[in-house]
Amino acid sequence: MGEETWSIDDILATLRTSGGRITATKRALVQALVETREHVTAEALTAAVQIHAPEASPSTIYRNLEELEQLGIVVHAHLGRAAAVYHLAGPVHGHLLCSRCGVTLEVPSTLFEPLVHAVRRDFDFDVDRHHLAISGVCGSCRDAELHS
């Protein structure tokens, strides 16, 4: 995911500045996002939050995630058919997803620059490099197939 720059204090300060109320649930959600340096589903975040704030409901978590996305603190992506995954906004990256074993690779977004420029030039369309994963077959699945 690259270097994260958000700390819990940064995020709480941004929330306060935007006029958002800092609830126990929101605080626990921010903590879970900062501590989890991975792509996590809202369901997994809810479970992590409920350790500190047992009253937190999934719908509250979704609302809070939405608020954090609107403030540019959190982004989500779709990796295949599984539920959307969330993480702190950081350097933009792309996702490659193996359709056989489900492994996800994070790749630098610069990889997509030629595509992004060509699509913009020829179709007047801006590609979102992070939101959807590019699906294909990873090296180990390809090798396993070759040797079976």
Ligand SMILES: [Zn+2]
């Ligand atoms: Zn989406």
Ligand SMILES: [Zn+2]
């Ligand atoms: Zn990602």
Ligand SMILES: [Zn+2]
């Ligand atoms: Zn694979």
